[in-house]
Amino acid sequence: MNSDTQRLETFISSLPNFISLSVADRRALVMALELRSFSPGDVLIEQGDKGDGAYFLLSGTLKVELVHKGAIEDLGTLETGALFGVLAMVDGRPRAASCIATTPGEAAFLSRSAFNMLAHGQASIAYPFQRAIGAQIAKNFRSVVRTIRGQLST
Amino acid sequence: MSTPLAKFERRFADLLDHLGDLDVAALLDALEDRSIEPDETPIVQGEPHDSMLFVEWGALVVEVDGVQVKTLDPGDVVGEVGLLSPGNATATVRAVKTTLLHVLSADALERLWRDHPEVASTLLQGITRVISERIRSIEGNVDLDEDDENGFLSRLRALFGRAA
Numbered sequence: 001m002n003s004d005t006q007r008l009e010t011f012i013s014s015l016p017n018f019i020s021l022s023v024a025d026r027r028a029l030v031m032a033l034e035l036r037s038f039s040p041g042d043v044l045i046e047q048g049d050k051g052d053g054a055y056f057l058l059s060g061t062l063k064v065e066l067v068h069k070g071a072i073e074d075l076g077t078l079e080t081g082a083l084f085g086v087l088a089m090v091d092g093r094p095r096a097a098s099c100i101a102t103t104p105g106e107a108a109f110l111s112r113s114a115f116n117m118l119a120h121g122q123a124s125i126a127y128p129f130q131r132a133i134g135a136q137i138a139k140n141f142r143s144v145v146r147t148i149r150g151q152l153s154t
Numbered sequence: 155m156s157t158p159l160a161k162f163e164r165r166f167a168d169l170l171d172h173l174g175d176l177d178v179a180a181l182l183d184a185l186e187d188r189s190i191e192p193d194e195t196p197i198v199q200g201e202p203h204d205s206m207l208f209v210e211w212g213a214l215v216v217e218v219d220g221v222q223v224k225t226l227d228p229g230d231v232v233g234e235v236g237l238l239s240p241g242n243a244t245a246t247v248r249a250v251k252t253t254l255l256h257v258l259s260a261d262a263l264e265r266l267w268r269d270h271p272e273v274a275s276t277l278l279q280g281i282t283r284v285i286s287e288r289i290r291s292i293e294g295n296v297d298l299d300e301d302d303e304n305g306f307l308s309r310l311r312a313l314f315g316r317a318a
Contacts, residue, residue: 087286087289087290090282090283090286091283091286091287091290093290096289096290096293123271123272123274123275124271126275126279127267127271127274127275127278130275130278130279130282131238131278133282134238134239134278134281134282134285135238135239137238137282137285137286137289138234138235138236138238138239138241138285139239140289141235141244141285141288141289141313142235142239142241142244144289144292144313145218145244145245145310145313148306148309148310148313149218149219149310151306152219152303152306152307152310153219
């Protein structure tokens with residue numbers, strides 16, 4: 001096993017939703033991941049681009065931005081352990097926002113097609129992933145409601 | 155005559171779309187029935203909650219900061235966000251008639267996962283899709299784009315829009 005694979009396995013094992021994965025399932029997931037390094041200013045996800053998969057953030061920090069009516073809206077930051085790009089993972093539609101590196105770091109990309117292949121007929125891998133995606137989408141929902149409530153009260 | 159299983163399947167058809175009869179029976183086994191009276195609030199904004207509610211009969215409303223954003227009728231579900239990520243509720247759910255709910259708690263979902271992984275997986279996928287669609291529904295929707303109170307309320311209503 002090379003050092004990248006080992007690092008990815010250790011990372012995946014540290015995520016609460018993936019603790020229950022068997023060694024074989026964890027290895028299959030890791031083999032489907034693609035490690036990508038980034039530097040400050042790199043755009044990992046660009047608003048409007050084709051939604052082709054999701055990322056785990058292994059290290060570093062990203063800012064999330066949305067261009068709305070020509071103005072940039074700051075949607076917060078992503079820290080180590082975050083799973084992002086999930087809306088497009090669910091529906092395959094264009095990216096809803098941009099994710100831009102503010103520090104050097106690494107992310108692991110899982111393409112939508114690789115996920116579908118892994119998950120097909122193998123609920124043991126699909127379910128923890130769906131839990132993680134569902135939890136992230138729920139977090140996004142709460143954040144949107146918070147934003148709108150804030151706008152309503154001003 | 156229609157069996158309880160067939161009725162449940164028909165009532166929540168959109169969400170249960172990809173589940174077979176046996177799978178729906180397994181889900182039905184995981185649910186707990188709860189009858190509530192008008193004005194009872196099974197979910198309270200700001201308080202912890204972790205359950206999804208299936209409305210079998212009756213009627214409820216969803217309120218955010220006291221403002222009604224949605225009505226719930228038989229066949230609707232609510233509370234999906236708390237099931238996916240237990241935490242403080244984003245809205246209050248209030249009964250306006252005597253209502254029968256089927257409750258799926260986070261613990262029951264975990265048990266369903268252990269006993270029937272395919273069912274839990276398919277259900278989770280359906281719920282996630284519903285919430286994603288609601289988030290997407292307010293993106294770039296010019297009808298909801300007004301930066302005034304009406305625009306914000308329209309966006310909230312779209313977010314809590316009709317469940318699957």
